[in-house]
Amino acid sequence: MLGDMTEARSLDPEEWEFWNTWMRAQRLLTRELERGLQRDCDISKAEFSVLVTLWQAAGRELRVGELSESLDWDKSRVSHQLTRMEKRGFVKRSQYGADGRRAGIALTDEGRRAAQNAALVHGGNIRRHFLDSLTPEQASVIRAWSEQAVGRLDEPRRGRNAGDDAN
Amino acid sequence: MLGDMTEARSLDPEEWEFWNTWMRAQRLLTRELERGLQRDCDISKAEFSVLVTLWQAAGRELRVGELSESLDWDKSRVSHQLTRMEKRGFVKRSQYGADGRRAGIALTDEGRRAAQNAALVHGGNIRRHFLDSLTPEQASVIRAWSEQAVGRLDEPRRGRNAGDDAN
DNA sequence: GACCTAGAGTTGACGCGACAACTCTCCCGG
DNA sequence: CCGGGAGAGTTGTCGCGTCAACTCTAGGTC
Numbered sequence: 337m338l339g340d341m342t343e344a345r346s347l348d349p350e351e352w353e354f355w356n357t358w359m360r361a362q363r364l365l366t367r368e369l370e371r372g373l374q375r376d377c378d379i380s381k382a383e384f385s386v387l388v389t390l391w392q393a394a395g396r397e398l399r400v401g402e403l404s405e406s407l408d409w410d411k412s413r414v415s416h417q418l419t420r421m422e423k424r425g426f427v428k429r430s431q432y433g434a435d436g437r438r439a440g441i442a443l444t445d446e447g448r449r450a451a452q453n454a455a456l457v458h459g460g461n462i463r464r465h466f467l468d469s470l471t472p473e474q475a476s477v478i479r480a481w482s483e484q485a486v487g488r489l490d491e492p493r494r495g496r497n498a499g500d501d502a503n
Numbered sequence: 504m505l506g507d508m509t510e511a512r513s514l515d516p517e518e519w520e521f522w523n524t525w526m527r528a529q530r531l532l533t534r535e536l537e538r539g540l541q542r543d544c545d546i547s548k549a550e551f552s553v554l555v556t557l558w559q560a561a562g563r564e565l566r567v568g569e570l571s572e573s574l575d576w577d578k579s580r581v582s583h584q585l586t587r588m589e590k591r592g593f594v595k596r597s598q599y600g601a602d603g604r605r606a607g608i609a610l611t612d613e614g615r616r617a618a619q620n621a622a623l624v625h626g627g628n629i630r631r632h633f634l635d636s637l638t639p640e641q642a643s644v645i646r647a648w649s650e651q652a653v654g655r656l657d658e659p660r661r662g663r664n665a666g667d668d669a670n
Numbered sequence: 671g672a673c674c675t676a677g678a679g680t681t682g683a684c685g686c687g688a689c690a691a692c693t694c695t696c697c698c699g700g
Numbered sequence: 701c702c703g704g705g706a707g708a709g710t711t712g713t714c715g716c717g718t719c720a721a722c723t724c725t726a727g728g729t730c
Contacts, residue, residue, distance in 0.1 A: 346626030354646055355629055360575070361649040362529055364656035382716060400679060413717060415680055420715070459513030462522055469655065470648070477644040479521055482528040485636065489531035549686060567709060580687060582710055587685070
């Protein structure tokens with residue numbers, strides 16, 4: 337809408353520095369947590385997300401589409417991820433329907449164990465590396481910004497509820 | 504240090520929600536910017552980082568190790584990225600040394616054009632999607648958190664200067 | 671009943687990111 | 701001279717993430 341006059345100007349050096357520091361902080365934090373997950377639980381962040389989402393379904397089998405919606409992942413991404421995780425023995429695609437199609441996704445026992453353990457360990461890591469590092473003021477400001485950013489960036493896409501996800 | 508007693512407890516539901524919202528905001532923002540970069544400039548975020556870093560070197564050829572240090576990327580990652588970008592015609596590995604080894608990395612003309620254009624366009628996108636969305640208070644709090652997080656997570660790794668990078 | 675379109679899911683291809691293994695040169699000590 | 705690191709760079713492999721193309725079935729229309 338309304339193209340304003342300052343279009344052609346990029347960012348000032350200090351704005352770039354702000355942006356770079358911010359991106360760097362994010363990257364270091366997620367890298368640290370991802371490494372922790374790999375080291376302590378031997379699973380990836382993507383695997384964690386799927387495990388926890390299925391775990392929260394408490395035994396109910398989810399469809400690929402539901403996972404896709406819940407995680408806000410592309411359906412093909414979910415499918416690929418499930419293929420890998422099926423190979424690892426974390427999930428099972430149960431076939432149903434007379435002809436044998438339409439997959440429902442279920443955790444295996446090993447998947448359940450991994451989910452439970454990872455939630456504990458990863459939660460602790462998040463506390464140590466993120467939550468504990470925030471002053472109350474920082475926490476509330478960052479929470480507010482996050483919510484507003486999600487609202488701004490996510491509403492356009494799906495104009496309805498904001499379901500849970502697990503990252 | 505000193506393991507405190509609350510080890511075995513993971514996160515409360517509201518802490519998880521905070522964490523998830525925060526991760527989600529990050530993901531949506533970076534996804535949006537990455538898409539913008541792809542759409543408007545036909546380059547990826549990784550390509551952008553390399554282009555800008557080389558551009559800032561203002562004609563001086565960088566070594567792989569320098570790029571790796573500057574970007575805080577694994578050396579092998581730099582090498583792979585350069586291979587792809589060489590194929591696209593953005594960079595050139597100039598050989599020197601009598602026997603022909605030790606690669607110096609230089610931008611091609613096309614690389615220079617792409618860098619310049621992308622810095623402008625991407626900068627604008629960052630302004631629109633991020634900087635403009637911050638109240639002054641949010642900006643200062645987030646800046647402070649970022650710096651402190653980088654200090655905490657990055658100092659252990661390299662106990663020296665905090666060079667520039669381009670993300 | 672034949673078409674055919676919409677939706678669900680899978681597959682393939684490709685770039686990104688991490689890790690380990692390998693090459694090659696330089697340099698140092700014997 | 702030769703053997704053995706150390707440092708720089710490359711290669712291979714694999715998982716993640718995205719896009720496009722494909723399959724298959726259900727359901728609707730004629």
